[in-house]
Structure formats: C-alpha cells, structure tokens
Amino acid sequence: MPRAGLDAELVVRAAAELADAEGLDHLTLAALAQRLGVRSPSLYAHVGGLPDLRLRLAIDACDGLRDAVADAALGRTEGDALRAVLDAYREWARAHPGRYATIAHGFADHPEAIAAAQGVVEVLFAVMRSYGLEGEDSVHGVRAVRSAVHGFITLQERGGFQIPVDLEQSWERMVEMLDRGLRQDR
Amino acid sequence: MPRAGLDAELVVRAAAELADAEGLDHLTLAALAQRLGVRSPSLYAHVGGLPDLRLRLAIDACDGLRDAVADAALGRTEGDALRAVLDAYREWARAHPGRYATIAHGFADHPEAIAAAQGVVEVLFAVMRSYGLEGEDSVHGVRAVRSAVHGFITLQERGGFQIPVDLEQSWERMVEMLDRGLRQDR
DNA sequence: TTGCAATACCTAAGACTCTTAGGTATGTTC
DNA sequence: GAACATACCTAAGAGTCTTAGGTATTGCAA
Numbered sequence: 001m002p003r004a005g006l007d008a009e010l011v012v013r014a015a016a017e018l019a020d021a022e023g024l025d026h027l028t029l030a031a032l033a034q035r036l037g038v039r040s041p042s043l044y045a046h047v048g049g050l051p052d053l054r055l056r057l058a059i060d061a062c063d064g065l066r067d068a069v070a071d072a073a074l075g076r077t078e079g080d081a082l083r084a085v086l087d088a089y090r091e092w093a094r095a096h097p098g099r100y101a102t103i104a105h106g107f108a109d110h111p112e113a114i115a116a117a118q119g120v121v122e123v124l125f126a127v128m129r130s131y132g133l134e135g136e137d138s139v140h141g142v143r144a145v146r147s148a149v150h151g152f153i154t155l156q157e158r159g160g161f162q163i164p165v166d167l168e169q170s171w172e173r174m175v176e177m178l179d180r181g182l183r184q185d186r
Numbered sequence: 187m188p189r190a191g192l193d194a195e196l197v198v199r200a201a202a203e204l205a206d207a208e209g210l211d212h213l214t215l216a217a218l219a220q221r222l223g224v225r226s227p228s229l230y231a232h233v234g235g236l237p238d239l240r241l242r243l244a245i246d247a248c249d250g251l252r253d254a255v256a257d258a259a260l261g262r263t264e265g266d267a268l269r270a271v272l273d274a275y276r277e278w279a280r281a282h283p284g285r286y287a288t289i290a291h292g293f294a295d296h297p298e299a300i301a302a303a304q305g306v307v308e309v310l311f312a313v314m315r316s317y318g319l320e321g322e323d324s325v326h327g328v329r330a331v332r333s334a335v336h337g338f339i340t341l342q343e344r345g346g347f348q349i350p351v352d353l354e355q356s357w358e359r360m361v362e363m364l365d366r367g368l369r370q371d372r
Numbered sequence: 373t374t375g376c377a378a379t380a381c382c383t384a385a386g387a388c389t390c391t392t393a394g395g396t397a398t399g400t401t402c
Numbered sequence: 403g404a405a406c407a408t409a410c411c412t413a414a415g416a417g418t419c420t421t422a423g424g425t426a427t428t429g430c431a432a
Binding site for chain 2: 104105106108109114117118136139140143144146147148149150151152154155158159160161162163165169170173174177178180181184185
C-alpha cells in the first residue's frame with residue numbers, strides 16, 4: 001500500500017478546508033483521516049491530537065486574517081483605513097468560517113496563539129495611530145472596534161439578524177459609527 | 187431504589203447550573219445524569235437528547251437575559267436606558283457564562299428559540315424609540331449595539347483582551363461611543 | 373384498601389468519538 | 403544491498419450519545 005505522504009502542514013491545511021466546508025463542529029479526526037485517505041491513529045504522527053490540531057488551526061487562522069487586514073490597511077489612513085480593514089476582516093471571516101471559529105474559540109493560555117492574535121491587533125493599532133490615537137485611548141479604540149466587528153460577524157453567521165432589513169447597510173452604518181466615535185475620542 | 191423525581195424543568199435547571207459552573211463544553215448527558223443521581227439513558231424520559239437539551243437551555247437563557255435587561259430598562263430613556271441595559275446584559279452574561287454560551291451558539295432554524303431571542307431584542311428596540319429612532323434606523327441601531335456588546339462579552343470571556351489596560355474603562359467608553367452614535371443617527 | 377395504569381428508572385447494546393500500544397512495511401541513507 | 407527512521411497500520415480501551423426493552427415505583431380509581 002503506498003503512503004499518503006502527509007506532514008503536519010498538510011494535515012492542518014486539510015483540517016482548515018474541512019472546517020470551512022463542514023463547520024468546526026464537524027472537524028473530527030475520523031473525518032479528517034478519511035479525507036486524507038488514512039486511518040485516524042495515523043494522524044498522531046503529525047499532530048498531537050484534536051486539541052493540538054485546533055490550536056494549530058487557530059494560529060494558522062490568525063496569520064491568514066492578519067495578512068488580509070494588513071494588506072487592506074496598506075497606504076490608507078483614518079476612516080479610509082478603518083473601512084478597508086474592517087471590510088477585509090469581515091470578508092476573510094465570511095470566506096473561512098471554520099478557521100474563524102477556531103480563532104473565536106480562544107486559546108488565551110497558549111503563548112503562540114496569543115502572539116498570532118496579537119498580529120491582527122497590531123494592524124488595528126496602526127489604524128488607531130492614523131486617527132491620532134495613542135496610549136490607552138488607542139487600546140479602548142481597538143477594543144471597541146474588535147468587539148463590534150467580531151460581534152457583528154458572529155451574530156450574522158449564526159443567523160442572529162432576523163429582521164428583513166439590509167445587512168450591508170447595517171454594517172456600513174456601524175463602521176461609520178465607529179469612525180465617528182474614533183474621531184471624537186482623539 | 188427511590189426515584190429521583192425529575193421532570194424536564196428540573197433537568198434543564200441542573201443543566202444550566204452545570205454549564206455555568208463547568209463550561210458548556212463540559213455539559214454532557216453523562217455528567218448531568220451523575221449530578222442528578224440517575225443513569226444517562228434516564229434523561230431521555232424528560233428531554234429529547236443533547237441537542238434538545240441545549241435548545242431548551244438556550245430558550246431558558248434568552249428568557250433570563252430578557253428579564254434582566256427589561257428590568258434595567260424600566261423607567262429609563264436614551265443614554266440612561268442604554269447604559270443600564272447594556273450593563274445588565276453584560277452582568278447577566280458574566281454571571282451565567284454557560285447559559286450565555288448556549289445563546290451564542292445559535293438556533294436560527296428553531297422558531298421558539300428565535301422568539302426567545304426576539305424578547306431581548308425588543309427591549310433594545312424600546313431603548314431605540316427613547317432615542318427617537320424608528321423604522322430601519324432603529325434596526326441598524328439595535329444591530330450595532332448587539333454586535334458591540336456581544337463581541338465585547340465574548341472577547342473578554344475567552345481572554346481576548348490581553349493588554350493591561352482597565353477593561354471597565356474600555357467598556358464604559360464603548361457604551362458612550364454607542365450612545366453618541368445613536369444620538370447622531372436620529 | 374386493593375388493583376391497575378402510567379411512567380420513572382434501569383440494564384444492555386450499538387455506533388460513534390479520541391487516544392495509546394505495539395506491529396509492519398515503506399523510503400532513505402550509508 | 404543492509405540498516406535505520408518512520409509513516410501507516412490493526413487492536414483495544416475509555417469515553418460519548420442514543421435506542422430498545424425490562425422492572426418497579428408511583429398515583430389514581432374502584
């Protein structure tokens with residue numbers, strides 16, 4: 001029988017695709033192994049088990065999200081930067097629901113995961129600086145922005161917005177509200 | 187052997203306490219049965235299984251949260267109402283993390299769960315009316331408020347705010363930002 | 373009080389998880 | 403070509419939820 005030729009990176013990538021396609025709940029070692037053409041115990045040669053796999057997935061997801069928002073922030077300032085970054089954030093989460101769910105799950109005790117999440121936050125701090133916000137003001141600003149965006153995304157994703165009013169308009173108005181709020185805070 | 191004397195309400199209440207104490211992840215029929223002094227198959231006489239239990243828990247949680255925020259809204263308007271309602275929202279979630287997680291999990295397909303969640307939303311609409319917001323404006327306002335609050339709560343709960351800057355101040359400033367935003371929207 | 377009906381609870385068993393232990397065979401390196 | 407590293411395997415155990423079917427308790431009715 002030929003080998004599948006797996007390594008940790010390949011396993012994590014397949015897990016990411018499976019989670020995005022089927023939902024994080026359906027990411028099981030059994031399903032992942034079947035997708036990769038091996039038996040589930042074989043995966044333990046590459047990852048430390050399901051918790052370790054989800055941790056790696058979360059780190060990978062943070063890196064992907066950071067790349068997306070950092071790219072959007074390039075060459076922009078203030079409201080322009082905020083809009084571009086938040087749109088990119090939301091679009092990335094929409095395109096990668098399983099990965100995004102691993103971020104939202106949280107690994108507040110794991111240094112590497114904290115560092116990966118910090119990568120996203122640093123882009124937001126750059127946006128705050130372009131507003132002229134520094135020190136604690138910028139921390140409050142980042143927290144408000146993250147809360148609003150993360151809340152909107154998760155509420156939308158789980159079907160929390162039921163009233164038939166255009167969601168895109170709600171999103172735009174929320175981003176505008178954040179923009180005005182940040183201007184007034186400085 | 188004497189009977190435990192369970193019924194559906196008692197089972198759901200015990201499940202809520204278990205979820206709040208140990209986390210929603212640790213709410214298993216096995217653990218719940220042990221807590222109640224019965225074997226896990228016995229629970230099927232009272233609830234339809236684990237998914238049904240979580241659904242009932244979510245509905246129960248929405249009702250509890252709605253009571254808390256409705257109470258806070260009584261006799262208040264505008265910023266006064268907003269602050270009281272959002273503080274009560276956050277406090278309820280902090281006191282009942284397991285129950286709150288069941289809400290956040292989402293049951294967008296189940297009519298009864300949607301109706302229960304709507305109860306909370308209606309309190310927010312009352313607050314919007316006190317700001318003078320009607321129609322689509324009020325929908326956008328409710329969505330922005332829910333997003334910010336839900337995002338803040340979940341980010342805090344999972345340890346997403348790592349920078350050593352006072353969280354309470356961040357919360358207050360976010361609520362103030364929402365207040366200013368709603369004033370300017372009308 | 374006695375008998376019957378409802379049902380609360382049980383054990384047994386199956387299908388599904390993750391995970392560990394230990395064996396086999398493939399690929400690589402000397 | 404031989405030895406070694408390791409990718410993958412099977413087997414097995416401890417969990418999970420869930421269904422099927424049996425027992426015994428409870429409450430109601432005669």
